[in-house]
Amino acid sequence: MKGTPDQPQCGFSARGAQVISMVAKELGMETFASVNVLSDPRARAALKEWSDFPTIPQVFVNGELIGGSDIALELYQSGDLKRMIVDSGNASE
Numbered sequence: 406m407k408g409t410p411d412q413p414q415c416g417f418s419a420r421g422a423q424v425i426s427m428v429a430k431e432l433g434m435e436t437f438a439s440v441n442v443l444s445d446p447r448a449r450a451a452l453k454e455w456s457d458f459p460t461i462p463q464v465f466v467n468g469e470l471i472g473g474s475d476i477a478l479e480l481y482q483s484g485d486l487k488r489m490i491v492d493s494g495n496a497s498e
Contacts, residue, residue, distance in 0.1 A: 406462035407443050414443060421462040421474035424481045431487060432496040467493035 408414030410422040429437050442448040442461055449461060456463055456470050463470055464477040466489045480486035490496050
């Protein structure tokens, strides 16, 4: 993401952090991992190349890219994001 969950540096990163925070709270998870791509000038390009996904933020569940903030929001609203996290073994309902 651009920035941190507490201080996002763009609207898309703010939305992504908000979505992940909401699902984490619902699942009783205390925290989630985030990486500020602005902390190293090479990070943003390297992440896009590695993931083959053009935008930031990028949301991963158990190491698998699920998409950007818009996709994460859609998955959250449908309940699929919560199921993905539970199915990954990283939380229980």
